[in-house]
Amino acid sequence: MSSGRVYLDYNATAPPDPEVIARIRPYMEADFGNPSSLHREGQRARAAINGARAGLARILHCQENEILFTSGATEALNHVFLGFLQQPAGHLITTQIEHLAVLEPCRFLEKSGWSVTYLPVDGDGLVSPAAVRQAVRPDTRLISCMHANNETGTVQPVREIGEIARAAGIPFLTDAVQSFGKISVDLAAWNASFAVFSAHKIGGLKGTGLLYVRRDRDLTSLIRGGHQERGGRGGTENVAGIVAMAEAARLAEARRAGEAARLKTLRDTLEAGILKQLTGARVTAGGAERLPNTLHVVWEHLDSEKLLMGFDLAGIAISNGSACDSGSVEPSHVVAALGLPDSYRKGAVRFSLGRGTTAEEIDRALTETIRIVRHLQKERVHAGPVKHAGN
Numbered sequence: 001m002s003s004g005r006v007y008l009d010y011n012a013t014a015p016p017d018p019e020v021i022a023r024i025r026p027y028m029e030a031d032f033g034n035p036s037s038l039h040r041e042g043q044r045a046r047a048a049i050n051g052a053r054a055g056l057a058r059i060l061h062c063q064e065n066e067i068l069f070t071s072g073a074t075e076a077l078n079h080v081f082l083g084f085l086q087q088p089a090g091h092l093i094t095t096q097i098e099h100l101a102v103l104e105p106c107r108f109l110e111k112s113g114w115s116v117t118y119l120p121v122d123g124d125g126l127v128s129p130a131a132v133r134q135a136v137r138p139d140t141r142l143i144s145c146m147h148a149n150n151e152t153g154t155v156q157p158v159r160e161i162g163e164i165a166r167a168a169g170i171p172f173l174t175d176a177v178q179s180f181g182k183i184s185v186d187l188a189a190w191n192a193s194f195a196v197f198s199a200h201k202i203g204g205l206k207g208t209g210l211l212y213v214r215r216d217r218d219l220t221s222l223i224r225g226g227h228q229e230r231g232g233r234g235g236t237e238n239v240a241g242i243v244a245m246a247e248a249a250r251l252a253e254a255r256r257a258g259e260a261a262r263l264k265t266l267r268d269t270l271e272a273g274i275l276k277q278l279t280g281a282r283v284t285a286g287g288a289e290r291l292p293n294t295l296h297v298v299w300e301h302l303d304s305e306k307l308l309m310g311f312d313l314a315g316i317a318i319s320n321g322s323a324c325d326s327g328s329v330e331p332s333h334v335v336a337a338l339g340l341p342d343s344y345r346k347g348a349v350r351f352s353l354g355r356g357t358t359a360e361e362i363d364r365a366l367t368e369t370i371r372i373v374r375h376l377q378k379e380r381v382h383a384g385p386v387k388h389a390g391n
């Protein structure tokens with residue numbers, strides 16, 4: 001990366017791809033029209049959206065009218081959950097490790113009389129299909145489980161969960177924000193009724209997302225005020241954002257196999273170096289299926305805020321998981337769900353690699369990790385156990 005910084009926070013957001021930026025330039029200059037306008041400028045913008053929708057439908061193996069463009073995955077998830085408010089209250093199944101864009105709408109629904117089961121995970125952050133099956137009730141209206149977790153990278157058994165939903169005749173929602181472009185996404189094999197995607201995680205722009213609604217399902221519009229998206233979402237379309245999402249998805253899919261192998265090798269090098277050279281580190285989901293770009297480590301007796309500060313000062317951008325949770329000293333809800341011994345709960349950090357990550361950057365990240373962790377471990381020993389009691 002230029003500027004001497006090393007960016008290893010691709011699960012938070014990826015830099016827009018230069019090819020994507022080149023592709024959308026016309027829609028911010030000559031082809032600026034409103035897609036709802038009948039004149040030529042408007043029709044050019046309309047054609048751009050149609051082309052983007054067709055491209056994304058090809059990649060997702062779905063029909064064009066199953067795609068609804070939104071302002072991001074958060075809106076898309078809210079759309080699904082709040083769409084359920086139109087029905088009499090019932091029961092929903094989700095997991096403790098979903099993004100807040102799932103958990104908060106669920107909590108909101110609970111206030112309106114809905115009952116929600118939040119399924120636990122094991123130490124690898126994995127949801128058990130048997131637990132999903134056991135949680136099903138006659139009044140269950142939705143099963144929701146993310147494909148890959150943003151913090152740990154754990155890939156969930158969505159095929160099995162989708163099969164349970166199919167057998168019980170219950171709609172299945174999956175949040176594929178983190179897996180899309182990194183590993184295979186197969187909506188038909190998972191029996192997904194709804195799925196959500198976000199552009200900025202794959203080299204598109206922030207503020208664009210996609211809600212897949214299978215043709216046999218229907219959702220009440222959340223945003224009213226226009227007939228855009230076949231009446232499914234009011235508001236003038238974000239033409240450049242939509243074109244960017246389609247182009248970013250096309251590039252990500254074309255590069256996926258090569259990038260997955262390359263990033264896994266780099267990730268594994270970093271992981272092996274950490275485990276060899278440092279003490280007190282536990283890799284989350286090391287034995288489970290996980291995203292090839294993600295390394296989640298918890299350190300015994302260390303504090304992730306101090307770790308992150310050390311990395312930032314050293315020119316390396318990493319995270320302790322969810323960007324929304326940063327600034328808080330408590331472990332994220334995902335780390336809390338892992339059932340770690342108390343001494344590990346505050347020491348989580350996530351390295352997430354991407355398109356721009358190089359072997360030199362990983363070397364530098366390893367060198368700095370060793371230096372920062374050893375320094376904090378020494379500092380802790382010198383401070384003595386009393387000051388840190390209760391950690």
Ligand SMILES: Cc1ncc(COP(=O)(O)O)c(C=O)c1O
Pocket residue numbers: 011012071072073074075099101146148149150175177178197198199200207208209
């Ligand atoms: C798993 C997951 N779901 C949903 C979202 C929300 O996506 P957006 O930023 O498009 O609203 C994110 C982004 O942080 C995410 O990682």
